Amino acid sequence: MTVTVSMTLNGKKVSADVEERTLLVSLLRDHLRQTGTHVGCDTSQCGACVVHVNDRSVKSCTMLASQVDGADVLTIEGLAKNGELHPMQEAFRDNHGLQCGFCTPGMVMSALDLVANNPDPSEREVREWLEGNLCRCTGYHNIVKSILAGAKAMRKGG
Amino acid sequence: MSATGIGAAVRRKEDYRFLTGNGRYLDDISLPNQSYAYFVRSPHAHATFTVGIEKAENAPGVIAVFTGADIVKAGLGGLICGWVITGKNGEPHKAPPHPLLAVDTVRHVGDPLAVVIAESYAQAKDAAETVEVDYQPKAAVTSPTAALDNSAPQVHADAPGNLCYDWEIGDKSATDAMFNKAHHVTKLELINNRLIPNAIEPRSAIGDYNSGTDEITLYTTSQNPHVARLVISAFVQLTPEHKLRVVAPDIGGGFGSKIFIYSEETVAAWAARELKRPVKWTAERSESFMTDAHGRDHVTHAELALDKSGKFLGMKVSTVANLGAYLSTFATCVPTYLYATLMQGQYTTEAIYCEVKAVFTHTTPVDALRGAGRPEATYVVERLVEQAAREMKMDASDLRKINFIPADAFPYQTQVALQYDSGNYAGSMDQALKLIDYKGFSKRKEQSKAEGKLRGVGFSAYIEACGIAPSAVVGSLGAGVGLYESAEIRFNPTGNVTVFTGSHSHGQGHETTFAQLVSDKLGVPFDNIDVVHGDTARIPFAMGTYGSRSLAVGGSAISKAIDKVIAKGRKIAAHTLEAAEEDIEFKDGNFTVKGTDRTMDIGAVAFAAYVPHNYPSDELEPGLDESAFYDPANFTFPAGTHACEVEVDPDTGVVDIVKWVAADDFGNIVNPMIVEGQVHGGVAHGIGQALLEGCQYAPDSGQLLTGSFMDYGMPRADVFPDIEVATQVTPCPHNPLGVKGCGEAGAIAAPAALVNAITDAIGASNITMPATPEKVWRALNAAG
Ligand code: FES
Ligand code: FES
Numbered sequence: 001m002t003v004t005v006s007m008t009l010n011g012k013k014v015s016a017d018v019e020e021r022t023l024l025v026s027l028l029r030d031h032l033r034q035t036g037t038h039v040g041c042d043t044s045q046c047g048a049c050v051v052h053v054n055d056r057s058v059k060s061c062t063m064l065a066s067q068v069d070g071a072d073v074l075t076i077e078g079l080a081k082n083g084e085l086h087p088m089q090e091a092f093r094d095n096h097g098l099q100c101g102f103c104t105p106g107m108v109m110s111a112l113d114l115v116a117n118n119p120d121p122s123e124r125e126v127r128e129w130l131e132g133n134l135c136r137c138t139g140y141h142n143i144v145k146s147i148l149a150g151a152k153a154m155r156k157g158g
Numbered sequence: 159m160s161a162t163g164i165g166a167a168v169r170r171k172e173d174y175r176f177l178t179g180n181g182r183y184l185d186d187i188s189l190p191n192q193s194y195a196y197f198v199r200s201p202h203a204h205a206t207f208t209v210g211i212e213k214a215e216n217a218p219g220v221i222a223v224f225t226g227a228d229i230v231k232a233g234l235g236g237l238i239c240g241w242v243i244t245g246k247n248g249e250p251h252k253a254p255p256h257p258l259l260a261v262d263t264v265r266h267v268g269d270p271l272a273v274v275i276a277e278s279y280a281q282a283k284d285a286a287e288t289v290e291v292d293y294q295p296k297a298a299v300t301s302p303t304a305a306l307d308n309s310a311p312q313v314h315a316d317a318p319g320n321l322c323y324d325w326e327i328g329d330k331s332a333t334d335a336m337f338n339k340a341h342h343v344t345k346l347e348l349i350n351n352r353l354i355p356n357a358i359e360p361r362s363a364i365g366d367y368n369s370g371t372d373e374i375t376l377y378t379t380s381q382n383p384h385v386a387r388l389v390i391s392a393f394v395q396l397t398p399e400h401k402l403r404v405v406a407p408d409i410g411g412g413f414g415s416k417i418f419i420y421s422e423e424t425v426a427a428w429a430a431r432e433l434k435r436p437v438k439w440t441a442e443r444s445e446s447f448m449t450d451a452h453g454r455d456h457v458t459h460a461e462l463a464l465d466k467s468g469k470f471l472g473m474k475v476s477t478v479a480n481l482g483a484y485l486s487t488f489a490t491c492v493p494t495y496l497y498a499t500l501m502q503g504q505y506t507t508e509a510i511y512c513e514v515k516a517v518f519t520h521t522t523p524v525d526a527l528r529g530a531g532r533p534e535a536t537y538v539v540e541r542l543v544e545q546a547a548r549e550m551k552m553d554a555s556d557l558r559k560i561n562f563i564p565a566d567a568f569p570y571q572t573q574v575a576l577q578y579d580s581g582n583y584a585g586s587m588d589q590a591l592k593l594i595d596y597k598g599f600s601k602r603k604e605q606s607k608a609e610g611k612l613r614g615v616g617f618s619a620y621i622e623a624c625g626i627a628p629s630a631v632v633g634s635l636g637a638g639v640g641l642y643e644s645a646e647i648r649f650n651p652t653g654n655v656t657v658f659t660g661s662h663s664h665g666q667g668h669e670t671t672f673a674q675l676v677s678d679k680l681g682v683p684f685d686n687i688d689v690v691h692g693d694t695a696r697i698p699f700a701m702g703t704y705g706s707r708s709l710a711v712g713g714s715a716i717s718k719a720i721d722k723v724i725a726k727g728r729k730i731a732a733h734t735l736e737a738a739e740e741d742i743e744f745k746d747g748n749f750t751v752k753g754t755d756r757t758m759d760i761g762a763v764a765f766a767a768y769v770p771h772n773y774p775s776d777e778l779e780p781g782l783d784e785s786a787f788y789d790p791a792n793f794t795f796p797a798g799t800h801a802c803e804v805e806v807d808p809d810t811g812v813v814d815i816v817k818w819v820a821a822d823d824f825g826n827i828v829n830p831m832i833v834e835g836q837v838h839g840g841v842a843h844g845i846g847q848a849l850l851e852g853c854q855y856a857p858d859s860g861q862l863l864t865g866s867f868m869d870y871g872m873p874r875a876d877v878f879p880d881i882e883v884a885t886q887v888t889p890c891p892h893n894p895l896g897v898k899g900c901g902e903a904g905a906i907a908a909p910a911a912l913v914n915a916i917t918d919a920i921g922a923s924n925i926t927m928p929a930t931p932e933k934v935w936r937a938l939n940a941a942g
Contacts, residue, residue: 021280035186036179038410040358041443045867048358076179089177093169096835100665101176102183102359102410130875134867136358136411137665139842139904140875142835 005065009034010078018065024058025049027065028075036076036105040134047133050106051075057113059132076105079112087157088112088150097146099137107133111147119155123148162677162684167831170670171689172663181408184362184379189436192364193221195426196282197439198272198289199448200264203298203520203860204311207264207271210290214274217288219281222433224425225272226261234258234428237419238393239485240638243323243494243516251323251516254314256484258394258421258428264293265313265483266521267862268448270421275429275437298520298860302480303457305517313483313518322481322490322516327498327574333511336472340463344546350534351927352455352480352853353846354870355527357664359410360441361450363423365430373401374431378423380406380692381416381662382702385639387694389419389487396428406692409664413843414526415450416664417704418487422449447865452853453527455480456493456534462507462542468552470507470561475538479516479524486525490516495575495635496531496623496705502572503539504583504619504797505561510573520860526704528843529622529905536620540910544616545923554914555591558619559584565888576623578795580888582823587619589821589884590799599803612806612938613816614919617799618911624899625710625794625890643707644698645715646785647676647723651768653761654686658785660700661712662692665839666901667832668708672716674828675895679720680760681747698785706899709828710794710890717894718786726782727763733774734758734766794890794898798822800841800907802879804915811935813849813916819882820907825890825898833900834883840904841881846873847905848912852928871928 005027006015016031028034028051037060040046049061052074079086085093088108098104107130114121114129121129126147127140135143159165175181200207211223237256244250260271272289276282297311304310305320313320337343363378374397380386383404391399409416422439430437441449456479463472479493498512543561547554563570565582572578591597599615606613626632629640646658657676661668673687690696703712724744731749732739741752750757758766766773767782803817820837827833850871854863864870889896909927916929922937 019280029186030188033188034179035183036181038183038359039185039440040360040410041867043443043866043868045872046358046443076177080178085174085177092177093173096170096831098173098176099667099835099839100357100359100409100411101172101181102357104176105179108177124876127875127878134358134872134874136356136413136843136872137839138835139838139840139845139873139881140878141838141842141881144875 003066005069007068007070008072010074020066022065023061024063024065024068025060028060034075034077038102038105040102045134047106047110048103050109052109052113057110076108087153091150091153092146095142095146095149097138097142103133103135107135107143111150115151115154119151121151160678162674164674164678164828166674166829168670168674168684168829170667171673172667172669183359183408183410184377185440187364187377187407189364189366192436192438193275193277193433194279194282195273195275195429195437195439196279196286197270197422198274198286198291200267200269200271202264202293202295203267203300204296205264205293206262206296207291207293209272211272213288213290214285217285219277220285221275221277223272223274223289224429226257226259229258230261232428234396235394237421238389239490240487241491242636243325243490244636245323245325251490252317252321253485254316258425267860268445268522269483273425273429275433300519300521300855300857300860302455302478302517302519305519306478306515313520317518320518322518324515325494326513328511329509329573330511332509333472333474336509337463337474340471341466342464342550344462344542344549346460346541346545346924348458348460348538348541349926350454350456350458350537351847353453353527353851354447354853355413355415355450355453356446356872357411357413357415360443360446361416361420361422362440363426364436364438365427366436367431367434369434373403374427375403375405376423376427377405377407379409379416380404381412381664381704383662383692383694384660384700385702386419390424390427394424396424403695406662412664413528414453414530414704418451418525443867444865447870448522448862451486451523451525452482453524454534455524458538460538460542462546464546464550468550468557468560470505472509473501473507475501475512477514479514480519480521481516482519482521482523484523486523489523489525492526492531497535499574499576500532500535500621500623501539501574504563504621506563507573512574521855528840529902532622532902533844533906533909536618536906537910540618540620541913544914554617555587555596558587558617577792579792580891581795581797582886582888583619583797585886586798586821586823589886590801590819593819593821593882593884594801594803594817606805612808612919613803614915615801615803616911616914616918617801618907618914619799620907621795621797622902622906623793624706624796624902625790625893626705626707627793628791629789639701640789641701642787642789643711643715644700644785644787645712645719646698646783647716647719649764649782651765653764655682657687657689657716658697659689659691659712659716660697660702661708662703666708667829671709671828671832672713675713675716676720680723682760706796706901709895709897710893710899711788711790713895713897714790714893715786715788718788719784722784722786723782726778726784727760729774729778730763730766731758734772791892794825794893796822796824796898796900796903798903798907800911802911802915804919806916806919806934808938811931811938813929813934815845815879818879820904821884822900822903823886823888824900826887826896827885836900837883837904838881840902841908842873842878843905844908845878845912848909848927848929849877850928
């Protein structure tokens with residue numbers, strides 16, 4: 001059976017008809033061709049798929065598409081404005097917080113949720129917050145640095 | 159140094175697209191009319207089987223179901239191993255068939271035996287459930303030492319005793335003589351635990367057939383698309399090389415696991431032609447666990463002979479290496495030429511002998527993984543040295559220092575085939591001692607003790623052979639290919655530049671580093687340079703990325719092409735400026751007549767080359783587009799010392815890494831930011847191996863017990879300390895850039911350093927990786 005899912009995606013109203021069992025990540029990637037959100041596992045562990053639903057970070061591989069009907073969804077594609085990186089994205093670039101870039105969208109989206117709730121996190125808090133995000137390239141060292149720098153830039157930016 | 163030239167920490171070109179979700183990884187690609195493949199895989203480690211596909215063929219959405227028999231009927235060959243090892247007996251290694259899809263026997267959990275292709279992925283997966291496989295399970299063996307047992311189940315009929323080869327290197331009798339006169343012998347039994355690579359992007363492929371041109375395009379997660387094309391053409395015999403294009407777009411990490419040629423991509427390419435439709439396959443993570451080639455898995459007995467003063471007289475190493483069920487593409491060279499040849503370490507050990515038995519087991523194939531052989535070698539050497547220091551009651555850093563190859567002894571011929579080109583081992587050790595404040599260690603140990611904690615310090619003075627590799631040398635050792643690299647520098651008429659390189663980038667930042675190189679040497683603005691890689695239709699024939707070779711070999715190819723551009727530019731400028739060629743100087747992008755202000759920038763030269771109205775047409779061709787191949791004269795030898803301090807909680811056995819310092823020598827450095835990042839990632843991989851990771855099979859059933867991120871100890875952010883990175887520069891004397899390579903150093907150095915620190919803390923002579931709290935606690939209680 002198909003269902004119609006309507007939502008606001010990165011500020012735009014969109015809708016799609018999908019099979020009932022479709023996951024949110026598949027709605028984004030396969031149906032709406034927003035491929036910035038990645039899939040790295042099948043057990044909800046890697047965090048490559050993190051997006052925001054109604055301002056909270058979720059693993060989009062763990063939600064049904066139908067659950068976001070009527071919701072406000074933000075993905076990595078929605079962060080930069082007019083070609084200008086969001087301060088958190090800029091911090092990742094400036095601190096070499098990414099190598100292959102595959103975990104990066106999830107890392108950035110996850111970091112933004114942390115900072116929304118804890119604008120001035122400690123290094124330990126960042127490391128613990130990233131429990132649900134795996135990276136094989138960076139050893140997390142520069143990801144942690146990036147998130148701390150991004151949080152700082154966001155505090156300055158008001 | 160300019161802001162974007164050699165030596166500058168330039169921010170990466172590739173990051174904007176990755177940070178905005180505009181990377182184009184394999185699974186992001188979808189082709190019109192694409193179909194989806196799902197592989198039927200063995201749930202048994204060893205079984206014979208028959209297969210029925212009728213039900214699946216009739217399931218909703220199914221386009222085709224293919225089995226091993228169909229592959230045989232199509233006349234396709236199997237997968238190959240590209241490096242032949244000659245054993246002690248003078249015979250080549252055993253290379254049993256490695257079918258794309260198993261025909262009547264499966265040999266490891268996850269071994270593919272059929273593929274279902276359907277309109278949607280869900281339909282393919284659903285239909286795969288209805289493929290009827292009648293398995294006759296057989297006894298399986300997963301441990302490499304057990305596989306050598308007379309009574310062990312046999313993996314292949316044509317590899318008796320499960321032996322692939324029994325190989326040796328070094329002078330056995332000279333080594334025995336050293337042991338006979340030794341004052342002390344240190345012995346260790348070491349296990350190098352099996353690792354699962356787990357790049358965060360799963361492997362993926364799309365086959366696409368153009369019936370008009372009879373060309374197959376294979377999009378695949380490859381670190382070396384030309385090697386994939388060569389193997390799939392020449393050995394699998396899918397189609398001639400000029401009819402196969404292999405594209406490896408943005409790749410989400412490789413670490414070696416994406417070097418190899420796998421069944422799934424090959425089947426996707428073939429099936430696309432059979433069905434005249436694109437066929438896409440993307441691994442689920444559980445498939446990655448079962449089928450990405452694993453790493454390490456050695457069982458070793460090692461001995462070090464010392465004289466009274468602590469000088470290393472001899473080393474004897476005997477290793478059993480697990481190769482898994484089939485030979486993966488480069489499996490055989492890893493426990494031999496990438497391993498035993500590094501037993502010299504950084505030391506003047508006078509005689510060395512190493513023998514390696516490589517065996518088949520009912521497990522996933524094992525091949526190169528970040529470091530590949532060199533982490534295993536460093537683990538042997540550096541565990542032995544540290545243990546010897548303890549047994550001889552000498553300081554571990556002092557013992558190393560009296561045995562280091564002196565900085566003025568290069569080139570240094572080792573006892574195990576390699577010739578080290580340059581180095582300053584004592585320099586790195588001193589740097590590490592300072593950074594970790596070794597002098598203050600005993601005080602910190604006291605403090606920890608007062609808090610009920612056990613503190614330990616450990617070193618790893620590692621060396622690696624990188625910049626792989628001189629073709630003639632590897633050819634004489636059994637490699638089936640040359641290991642040069644290619645590059646092309648193409649000026650466009652308007653003066654901007656496209657650099658084509660064979661070195662694939664999947665996180666290493668080549669698009670930035672190589673642009674820095676070209677910008678620095680040719681004076682073209684950094685932003686006007688783009689680097690292209692990963693497409694056999696665009697780049698020259700190339701060997702790809704592995705073995706920390708991209709800058710040392712690929713960068714050197716670029717450097718050669720740069721020289722050719724300058725040479726041609728000089729001729730063009732001489733003509734235009736009406737001067738003799740010898741009088742033209744090239745600097746900062748300008749060709750100038752010596753001692754005058756008559757000058758022409760390289761953009762103008764490029765324009766003149768493409769619009770040759772006033773041009774030396776009788777002696778020069780138009781255009782400014784130069785290519786080069788570079789075959790290295792030797793390996794490069796990055797080296798250094800890593801040191802770490804740990805605190806162990808004796809009540810729980812939990813290890814806390816409190817400090818990590820990396821003192822490395824990578825030769826010249828183009829982008830220090832990227833180099834540091836590579837060290838961080840490598841160290842994390844090594845810490846993962848030492849502390850958390852370890853692939854486990856159930857010994858009886860051969861079931862993979864660590865088949866998901868829930869069961870396998872992937873390192874997470876909260877495991878790591880801050881990693882302090884320092885470098886010293888001893889330039890590589892034989893490549894034009896003086897560079898050595900940095901991608902694997904951390905993974906090579908780290909396990910020994912960490913295990914040395916843990917055993918120091920708990921006062922044990924040994925502990926098996928991964929040093930989980932349980933193992934540490936048990937060792938502590940056994941030792942105490
Ligand atoms: S894809 Fe791994 S957590 Fe969602
Ligand atoms: S940057 Fe490659 S997985 Fe994180």
